[in-house]
Amino acid sequence: MRYVQLRAFHYVAICGGFSRAAEELLLTQPAISDQVRKLEEEYDVLLFNRHKKQVTLTEAGEKLLVITRKLFDNEQQALELLTESRALRSGTLRIVADAAHHLLHVLARFRENFPGAKVIVWAGNSDTVVQSLYNYDADIGVLGDMTANRDFEVMPLNSTPIIAFASAGHPAAKRKKLKFDELADLPLVMREQGSRTRKMLEDGAAQAGVTLTPAIEAEGREAVREIVASGGGIGFVCAAEFGQDPRLARIEIDAPEMRMDEALICLRERSRGKLVQAFLATARSFAEETGP
Secondary structure (H helix, E strand, O other), X not given: OOHHHHHHHHHHHHHOOHHHHHXXXXXXXXXXXXXXXXXXXXXXXOOEEEEOOEEEEOHHHHHHHHHHHHHHHHHHHHHHHHHHHHHHHHOEEEEEEOOHHHHHHHHHHHHHHOOOOEEEEEEOOHHHHHHHHHOXXXXXXXXXXOOOOOOEEEEEEEEEXXXXXXXXXXXXXXXXXXXXHHHHOOOEEEEOOOOHHHHHHHHHHHHOOXXXXXXXXXXXXXXHHHHHHOOOOEEXXXXXXXXXXXOEEEEEXXXXXXXXXXXXXXXXXXXXXXXXHHHHXXXXXXXXXXXX
């Protein structure tokens, strides 16, 4: 008895015919028929009743199918186990983030659990994150203010307010809070169009009847930070991304709170990947430990 013969029998049985089994196994119908015939001849048993174009299992065939179901189920489980082991040992996980700060603790935990896995992280604004996932350039995205989308699995990370900041030597650094109309009179350093932080900030100001016009528009969070640190104006960021920088002073915005919700997202069709599942599980575990 050969493996290929049992496999041919099994697929004919579960597919309901030789043609369908051949399509499933990417073989020709004569090849499938030959494997089943050899199995029947070798053990002098009839496994299928063949009547015109209809194929049905005999009593012996029904009993053998019970066994082959277990055999091929176990084979699939073994394949999944081996694939998982290999992926978690030496696979690569690609993450594109609108802000990597939200990932730092999760990344550290993930690396502890799966030291053989390689992680690549790069930055992009919200539009870039979504497009990278659609293009299969990234496996997981980190995104603020993710709107409902049936294409994505979404797992919340955190929620923090938007704040303003200035260089430590800037006159505004002495203020604890600034209103929108006060901010509008100052030189502002803002992110590029497409940044959700900028959009939320502009929407909040508009509700207060104020238009915020940037004196400097910079692409990327780090560019804004460096320009502000050099005294170029007032910048904006969500509180979780402010960090510890002695060159900068934090300023609250005296207005209804604007919160940035950060989440891990991935395409639903790719959410079953072993590394993706492992990373999401790590993030979920960390959130449960540190959450309220």
